[in-house]
Amino acid sequence: MLTLFLLMMQRVGLIIILAFMLVNVRYFRQLLKDRDTWPAKGILIIIFALFAIISNLTGVEITAHNTLISSTWLTGLPATDSIANTRTLAITVSGLVGGPVVGGIVGLIAGVHRVIQGNGSDLFYISSSLLVGILSGLVGQRNADRNQYPSTAMSALLGLSMEAVQMLFIFGFSHAGFALVRLIFFPMMILNSVGTSIFMSVISAYLHQEEQLRAVQTHDVLELADRTLPFFSSGLNEANAQQAATIIRNYTNFDAIGITDSVDVLAHVGAGSDHHIPEKEVMTSLSKTVLATGEMRIAHSKVEIGCPHADCPLAAAVVIPLIVQQQVVGTLKMYFTNAKNLTPVEEQLAKGLASIFSSQLALGMAEEQSKLVKDAEIKSLQAQVNPHFFFNAINTISALMRTNADKARQLLLQLSTYFRTNLQGVRETEITLQQEREHVEAYLSLEQTRFPDKYQIHFNTSVKDTVMLPPFTIQVLVENALRHAFGDRRYGNQVWVNVRQVSAALQVEVIDNGLGIDAEVLPQLGHQIVKSAKGSGTALENLNARLTGLYGQMSRLHFETGMTGTRVSLTIPEKEVVGDESAHR
Known part of the structure; x- marks a missing residue:
């Protein structure tokens, strides 16, 4: 009996080693998580059927005279001989892991293989193995419904119970009967019970450790996300x-x-x-x-x-x-x-x-874009009540009413167009080139009336008027040129507005023949507020932020300057208004 116990310990050790190897395979761990699906059940049947067959092949042969024969690979044996093996362990574990279907089919395969191995004798092994698989599977299914595996003690008790079922069949149907049971009872009962509990402990411990690791990682990732949120959401x-x-x-x-x-x-x-x-x-x-x-x-x-x-x-x-x-x-x-x-x-x-x-x-950009739209709305509303701009325009129109009523009426209409376009720009993130040009022309008509012959503006557009661009894009650049490019120079001030297609993009550039930009100021333009005597300096920063927010960094403003003037350019994706959408703007 002691010799059989030691030999069987080796067999159980082999199964435990295989268990350790198996749970370290990511695919097998995924099968355990998906064990309620039919594809997973099919793979588990194949895996544990192989375990059970290996248990049969590595068993210890027991002759009719109770002599032990230990061989490396037991492929067949006489009908009068028996085998002490770990087949019941493999079947029990398959049921605990996969449920009654997996356990039953693995038990059936293991029993049939045992009968074939014994040259067609001891047919009762098919029934006993099938019953062990189904019973252990029912216990496994009950635990699976609670999303857990049996405890170590429960696994040991179940392993002991399933081996007892096997012993009852051997006692009742084997030709060796009581003599065989007396020889193998304690080694088989103890080792299969211990082996079942160890096998299930390996699976449970590994999965529990993985869950703990994931919980720790999830906690760390969530804390990391919380710590980084203020920085990433504020912009890159x-x-x-x-x-x-x-x-x-x-x-x-x-x-x-x-x-x-x-x-x-x-x-x-x-x-x-x-x-x-x-x-x-x-x-x-x-x-x-x-x-x-x-x-x-x-x-x-x-x-x-x-x-x-x-x-x-x-x-x-x-x-x-x-x-x-x-x-x-x-x-x-x-x-x-x-x-x-x-x-x-x-x-x-x-x-x-x-x-x-x-x-x-993305969250930060959405918040920033919302903030920029709000800022544009505030700027637009302020422009409507800006005393300096409003009274200059009104005074110009008032003065013209005495000398040129038609011209005064036209300027009044242009002033209305300017404010109406301002309000429209607040509601839309993109408008047509035609709408933007109307806004610019309304602004220019007022400025050129106040300062006759001071500025000459040239529009060169080689694209359709229905192409789309953010509101105030050209107006901001033209206004910036008129207010800052020429200093006190009263004549010969030229501004060119060019809009053309470059590859699949729309390029906008505003060029002046002014005095150029101070080298110290140039790096700040479009990136931060630049204070000056003629304004708060927020327009270019606002425009640059809206462009990059809508189209990415490739659409940011580019400045080229020198003693003969400045060129400001931007490139955005070319997009044309769809259908009659422009009629609703």
Whole structure:
């Protein structure tokens, strides 16, 4: 009996080793989660049927004289001999994991194989194995309904009970009867009970550990998202990116975190910060590929990262695009100095974080766009009651009424058009070129009446009047030129407004022959308020923010200036008004 016990311990140990190997396979763990589906049940039947067949093949042969024969692979045996094996263990576990269908079919397959192995003898093994599978499956189904597995004690008790069922069949139907039961009872009862409990403990412990790990990771990710929300939702700039990158590195195991916009490095925290410097253009080929394709890239070597710095310590990376409104606005870069540390867990974490941060950026842009629209509305309302603009226009019209009533009437109509277009621009994010031009011409008619022959404006448009652009786009640039480009110069002041198609985009440029822009002021234009004696300086900043909010960084304002004048240009996607939509604007 002791010899049989030791031999059976080896067999049970083999099954436990297989269990450890199995639960480390991600596909098997996914099967356990989907065990109520028929595809998963089918795969579980195949897996545990193989376990049961291996149990039969690795069993210990017992001759008619109760002599033990241990062989490596037991493919067949005389009809008078029996086998001590771990078949019942495999069937019981299959039922506990997969339910009565899985347990019953695995039991049927194991029983049939045992009969074939015994050259057609001992047919009762089919019935006993089928019954063990169904009974253990019913217990497993009851626990599955509560989304859990049996406890260690319950598994041990069930393993003991199922082996007892097998012993009853052997006692009642085997030719060896009581003599065989007396030999194998204690080793089989104890080892199959212990083996069942260990097998189920391995599964339960691993899944429980995975759930705990996910809970911890979820908590950390949620806390990380909460900490970074104020920075990403405020916009993708250097200060916010630096704060966010620092937080991300503190909450993860990465050796370095980098954040870029579509052109430049905004932040780099950790290893490699001596040459991955903010305010410099993105230099790694990996990041450039992500920005160009909008797809995540993974690098497992320095060569794949493509950093031109010879001593760069970064050896592995995950670079994920930050996407807002289906446009790549930047990248999130996560680095390791040891390529072995980059596992699928880190890859999935990086992908999830990028999705969260993209959503935070989108939220921030939506809030900013809403704020800009509100700001434009306030600006429009203020323009209607601006004493300086209003009284200048009224005084001009009043003076003309004494000398040229028709001209005064025309200016009054233009003033009405100007204010009406202002209100319309508040309600719409895009208007037609024709509507924008009417707004500009209304403004110019008032200014040119006040200052005759001071300005000459030239419109050159080679596109349809139905193309769309944000309201106040040309008007802001023209007004800015008239107020700031020419100083006190009274004559020869020229402004050209060009609108043309470039590839599949619409290019707008306003050119003047003025005095140029001060080199100290130029970097601030469109990015922050520039105070001057002739205005608050918010118009260009507002326009630039609306353009990038609607179309991305590629549509921001570009300034070229010199002693002979200034050129301000922008490029936006070409879009034409659909149907008779313009009639309702």
